[in-house]
Amino acid sequence: MVPVNQVYAMIEQCAAERKLLLVDACRDQPLEETAKAVINIELAPAGLTPRTVPKGILALYSCAEGEQSQEAPEFKHGAFCYHVLQYVQGNADPKFYTRDKVSLRGLTSYASIETRDYVLDRLGKDQTPESVGRLTDWDLGRVPLPDVWTNSLGMKFQRIPAGTFLMGSNETKEELEAAGFVVSYDISDEGPQHQVTISQEFHMGIHEVTRGQFAAFVTATDYKTDAEKDGKGGWGFNAEKKGSEQKPEYTWQTTGFPQTDNHPVVNVSWNDAKAFYEWIGGKASGRLGTTNPNNRTLTRGG
Secondary structure, eight states, rough: OOOOOHHHHHHHHHSOEEEEEESSSSSSSSSSTBSSOOOOOOOTOOOOTTOOOOTTEEEEEETTTOOOOEGHHHHHHEEEHHHHHHHHHHOOOGGGTTTEEEEEEHHHEEEEEEEEHHHIIIIIOOOOOEEOOOOOOOEEEEEOOOOOEEETTTTTEEEEEEEEEESOOOOOHHHHHHOOOOOSSOOOGOSSEEEEEOSOOEEEESSSBHHHHHHHHHHHTOOOOOOHSSSOOOEETTTTTTEEEETOOSSSSSSSOOOTTTOOOOOOHHHHHHHHHHHHHIIIOOSSSOOSGSSSSSOOOO
8 A cells, every 4th residue: 555656756766758657446445345445545645636747657547536446357357457458458449549559548548438338337336547647649569460350441451471572574475475375465564573572561451442432431521533623534434435435424433334332443543542541541440550552452543
């Protein structure tokens, strides 16, 4: 039962610029079996109030003043401690992560909301964790994503590990044709074969972005694509001419050929793709470890 000001004094001896103190303890005399402690813990001794902590320290209390810190019997943890662990282990809702980073803001938000809701719903009691001190967004580490995962739009991503591979081909058109391949295009940009190194792993969309997924972005942001704004339009199929053509009426919504929401979106420019991935990185995916356009595939043109 060490007074909290002594704890702060000890922490201040640490040379680290950022210090996080987690206090999983009652802030009132506990009277219930589910309460964490059996004696009152004074968290505001003389000269130190719960809202004044030494510079450079953020304290995250498991409950507010006058409340008790409850156990989560099925998890064999305090409710607050359990949700702290859930977050740092990467088991929280993706919206509480910044890409694949464990952050201080994410921790405080998740632990506070989930602890409060759990205790109220399961135990019928009030327990509202609160932070004391200046809350800035510290990076607390990274959460490894699974090899294959799905975001809130239903987009599946595959982990691409770091490594080295050979890109391109040294074979000539004549060599390919001699091997039985039909080469009807210029292959000069296929070589020379060279070594490429991926220094960091990333996640790539397994499938093209669908028309339905792009529609969700447009609905949420009222976005207008380049084909809708530039007066030239996109490309579409003219059934009468049996060929492709560019006209102002052709957009991602109008292509000249049948499409459902499960088909790849078309008539999407680089700018449109960039706006889309920025949106899903912040709005629709939460723990999305990739905000590089190369980490997603969109079909452009026809």
